[in-house]
Amino acid sequence: MSKSDKNPTLWQNYRNWLATQMGVDEERKVEVYLEISQAATLRDASYWLQVVFAAGIATLGLVLNSPAVIIGAMLISPLMGPILALGLALATGDFVLLARAIANLTLSCSVAISFAVLLISTLPFKEITSEILGRTQPNTLDLGIALFSGAVGALATCRPIKGVVNSIPGAAIAVALMPPLCVVGYGIGIALSQNLTDGLQTARGGGLLFLTNLVAIAFSSLLVFLALHIDTDAVRETVKTWETNDLESRTVQDFLGSYPFLKRLRPIGGLQGRLLVGLFALLALLVPLSSAFGKLGDEVVQKQRQNFLRRTVTEVWQRDFGTLPDGQPRSSIERITVREQDRLMTLQINVFTSKLYSPLEKERYIRELAQRFDKVPQQIQFTLIEIPTASNEILAKKEEVWSSVEVKPPSFSELQGNLLQQLNLSLADLALPPQVRLLDYAMTMGKTQPMLVTIAYLSDRDISEDARSLVFRDIRNRLGIEDANVRLERIDALAGEILFEVDKSTLPTSANSTLDRVGNLLKRYPSLRLTVSVSRHSSEKINFEQLRYRAIALYLQTNWQIGQDRLSLVNRASFSGATTWLELPQDGRTLLHLTVKN
Template sequence: MKPLSHWRNWFAVHLGINQDRKLAVYFDLLRSVSLRDASYWLQVIFSAGIATLGLVLNSPAVIIGAMLISPLMGTILATGLAFAAGDLVLAIRAVVSLNLSCWVAILFATLLISILPFKELTPEIAARTNPNALDLVIALFSGALGAIATCKEPKGVVTSVPGVAIAVALMPPLCVVGYGIGVSQSLDFSEGMRVAGGGGLLLLTNLSAITFIAMLIFLLLNIDTPEVKEQVRQWHHQDAESRRVQILIERFPISNRWEVIGSLRSRLFVILVPLLVLLIPLSRALGRLEQGIVVQQRENQIRQVATNLWRQDFSEQPDGELRSYIDQLSSQEQQGRLTLRLTVFTRQFYSEAEQQTFTQRLSDRLNRPADNVILQLVQIPTASSEALAMLLEDSVSEQTAAESRPLTVAEARAKFLQTTDAALQSLTLPPPATLVRYEVLTNVAEPLKIRLIYLSEREIEADGKNLLRGTIRERLSFPTATVELERLVSAPAPLTLGSNQVSLTAEQKRTLGPVGQTLERYPNLSLRIVSKVNEKELFVDLEDALDLHQQRFEAIKAELTAQWQISVDRLTLVKGQNTSQSPQVGFRFTLTPSVAEAETPKVNPKN
């Protein structure tokens, strides 16, 4: 059996890499880690600036321009060469240069983000915050081609170098880290750190994978021949930076054991450990991606089965006339229960029995228990079957006409609100928070902002807010949407009254003002007015005390109806326990029952 060195030489010869080329490649990579090369640092800064602006502007062309500069590629390949050849001096210089380069790029990106007036999380940024195991495979392939392209003579293979630079994409993840740090310092700490962590994971994945595969390629090419090593040893003695590193190494006793700890097995272990550690979060991310695809496929199948069932058995009357047409259909599965939301135009409402029949047949086709399938049917009446036929005809031709006729502003607005409403209608908040409504705001600087207004005694915790933001972005399929949460205090400041006081002073009316403003702004809120009398207030019997409660309630009701036009149906008197302190009137907001049970909150689009 032929030795390994034979196959290494065979591989190098068939790639056209001779002894002179090996030495030239080694020296080129040695020069690439110099800290005194001003042009290198200018490339790092300028490419970081281009990549950062391209990410913020969501411009793939600009980002590709930053990738093509690719100043870090030589330093990473030098690290792989150092591991392959066991060159401790080159390894130290390459690692130091790589670390400094990364921090320069990150700090410059952070500086740019802090200066920019807008910090929108664009799709180009979001795409680099959730790496998975496939990104590791891409980095391995790209690093292998990059190492081979570096070793080959610059002939035909030079055409692959731009592709390698784009595929590896070293600078954009660095700038995503800088973007996240900039956002965490100026806007949202938790969101910024999440983005920075995702970009950092992608960066470490690329660095580790490229270094590992470059090491293997250089080993296969037998680039560390004795002749090359001797030339490199002389070069280290002559180069000022290498001499300083050698002097530093000789000061440590561990340098005497380098032959043992610097063996090929030890070097492979050092480079494989980070890869194996990174595989844990990357594999989990790939699993989540696969799970999301499976869920999407299952939802598509459910919608297809439900649509076919409705059209076959429920869309026509016994005489063959068209009875209904499906306008919207969506499904959501939580805790094993399937909720199907169906909106139809119909000339005749479907009875409860018909809806139960549809649910039963659908559950049979899906092989699910009927109790686990819930139908939420919204029926929109229409006058005749001709109108339904027109709707159906419009829906058939809608796809072909969509490309030729752009949507009007009104159509786009209606479609946008319907999509948002369908995505958020079943949103639940962590208790004791209750959703009052949500608002949709759009403008040029901020493409989409969702503002949730919720009623609660306390703020939702940071983890809960982050989970809600992620859920909303996922439901909207809009990873760059800005989600704000605004709390309404469920118990505003009470009114302190004097003994036997039944009318409001000017100061007390001003205190009552914010309560009236809240009721006016949110018509789906009601107000419980809790009256507490003092034990020493002058009343003869229980009826006098009850009358005192009622008189104070009437005074507050009169103020709210006169100044804020609040309906009396939204005001409720609650007689509280007596108190030994000053008499008080407390307030507590609640959701109006008819509104709280509605399927969807109110949407307020704003331009």
């Protein structure tokens, strides 16, 4: 018996009391230690089959966007065993168990990710789903969930219930293990077959979520094993005997014995050092997780603001405009669309009404809303779409109008204006990928052809296939037309380059085609601006930059009527465009770059 067991401290007494309350006696501690040690083996064929099958089910569930299928993968995921072994090794200072747990986890992750990559490479479709996106942006809440889950899993393992090592913790925590690994495999598969940048970004998000859960579960299980005093002297003696007879443990021990410097790692340092390592790992994860948590907070604030707007819009309408003077219902709201950008609000309400609203009533509604939102009426763009119901008043109005006045159908320009207004309302806040700026959109339709929506955008590269699919779906949902065709037209931000002759500021003939193309774009899209970056040869005069810029501005002004307010000259050394432009030699080269006016 050790000195600590003969003279227990207050901490030792508390640990023994807690273990007794949990029903974890000396015999159970030995069973738990040996069960967890055996779970870190590399020789169990059934374990590797479970890893492969769970990875396959999780990958297909993510691609199909099916939570039920993903839950199926959670139920058979066996990764909890090696993670608990990692936590137990850190709690007890067992370097042999630590080496075996790390080897098992490394190989398990490699197998799961490789199988997911193999599955993704064989699928004909690779569209990113909400289940995948939901696992690419972990935040501090995921860290907290993993900490609690790890503690529950460790407690469930220690309680004297048969089979809990692979059943209860697996069902409670595997949700945070296998699906993120398969998201990593999905991202790598996309990077290898379609888009390197998007694929690596997806893999990075899934890997961060898995690492967060791995570290948090291991750390919380470490605390539980410490609190239950798993590593008593009697338990250590029994485990030492088992490790002597276990082939994998003997292999690790022989490896440690072959290198003298590794013998010093046998105790893994003191308990305080191991706890500090775990805390440092958690704090390091908080850096990337806090950024995502901030974005989540912004989204929550925006959603709360949107709910407040909709609630207020509905409340004001129902209170002052939804009933007739005698208290009878006048209208019911069928749909509300409200968007707010800076101080400008765009509002559309669809109502079923038994009495049409007059312009004065609509103006009064706008004034009341402006007062509630602390705005001026001019900051609210209100559209009311009324769907009449068969009331006597409306029928009488129709009969009276039909009998006395010939109703003039709306003109084509009015129809065009209404259609454009609806299109602007639907596409006002269209979401596009980062570094992509919306220029314009147009809609065409024919007698036999479905509607075609053309979106013109400014970017230095094409939108990826996955992002294009999301944009197409978003536009169709906004318009409410499932069979609408959508076409994306990219305007290259790098408009071109002009090479002047040495010691000359006269435009070369070869520049005409480039400037004509740029002038056409500036004429076609009023929101575009042109940034000109001019360099000169080291032997040329200093003022050649200004002279060449004026030659370009004069050409655009004369031939395309483009004012100088839409052009700007920047120093090449401070230009913030593509970095490859900054590496060009000073040879009189002029770079043209398009930007969107803010």
